[in-house]
Amino acid sequence: MGNNKPLVSIALCTFNGEKYIAEQLVSILNQDYSNLEIVIIDDKSNDNTVNILKSFSDKNQNIKLVLNETNIGFNNNFRKALDLCSAEYIAIADQDDVWVENKITRLMENIGDNLLIYHDSAYINNLGEPTNKSTLSHHRFVKGNCAKNLLYYNCVSGHTCLIKKELLTLTAGFPTHFYYDWWLAYTAACRSKITFIIDKLVLHRKHEESSTGKDKTDAKTTRIAHLKLFYNHQETPNNLKNFIQLLLDGYKELDRNHFSSKLFKTLLLNFNSLFYVRKRSLFSICNLILRESKSK
Structure with missing residues (x-):
């Protein structure tokens, strides 16, 4: 060659x-x-x-x-x-x-x-x-x-x-x-x-x-920052941008409430796609969704 x-x-x-x-x-x-x-x-x-x-x-x-x-x-x-x-x-x-x-x-x-x-x-x-x-x-x-x-x-x-x-x-x-x-x-x-x-x-x-x-970073604040970067990416299609905004709205709800039902529902309905890449048990995914949906 x-x-x-x-x-x-x-x-x-x-x-x-x-x-x-x-x-x-x-x-x-x-x-x-x-x-x-x-x-x-x-x-x-x-x-x-x-x-x-x-x-x-x-x-x-x-x-x-x-x-x-x-x-x-x-x-x-x-x-x-x-x-x-x-x-x-x-x-x-x-x-x-x-x-x-x-x-x-x-x-x-x-x-x-x-x-x-x-x-x-x-x-x-x-x-x-x-x-x-x-x-x-x-x-x-x-x-x-x-x-x-x-x-x-x-x-x-x-x-x-x-x-x-x-x-x-x-x-x-x-x-x-x-x-x-x-x-x-x-x-x-x-x-x-x-x-x-x-x-x-x-x-x-x-x-x-x-x-x-x-790198040991897996903080919620980091994930929110990442979502904002993806939202503002020039190649993000509109349908995905709308979905990211739905996630961000859910996280924003945690500024006012201890628990975000909006975020919990969004993560639960989309866990197969959002958490597909990282191999983890269903129990671990459920715990993650609960932690994400709480302010602390």
Whole structure:
């Protein structure tokens, strides 16, 4: 497979990733899809990451290395990397994973006319040992017209994504306090242009130092903020916007009352879609609906 295949850009952002970045870069360079451009942006690392990156870029002409003069943060750095990618197709990489050698090939074979395709990932620990779990162990995947499924929970991780650059034109930027991959997935879902394959194409390292490992947020105030972002998204269709407003009205009722019957009814009637993505028991879902419907 050579340059007769479409160019694929890989957006890789780094920050203090000296522990695992070399292993990740080797797995990317060993992809069986050879027509690759690798765009790496380091967000002002203060460990040995930059030296490792320079050693790889010096030996590989398809690596474009950019070093930020100041730390601009996770979301802004990924947006910068994505915008610097020159190919129509862009894959996203985390600094501490390991890619299966046919990852790009499988995604390119299956993206079709979608704006975004994603896949399952096998989890490994900080030592690189398998945990015998994957994303599908605790999430259900969605595709097509599935924006409603993504209002409360996300099943699309950036490191699993291949997108068409066209998707970036549908959103001016990434919200500051929101995951960029969730935002991209929701945007594609609003156009019914999202799909998945169940291949495990990445060994995804789960550890406390990762950005997702640090996140423990599941607060009601955060969910309300997310709903407002979705409501104001330029791609949200009117029927979904009306539904989001119904949810927000229910939460607003909690400013006046201890219990919101409006929110309780809305969540109960729509639990199959709103809570489909996160695998949990019916008992757990009922408890969640009750907690959401109470002011405290």
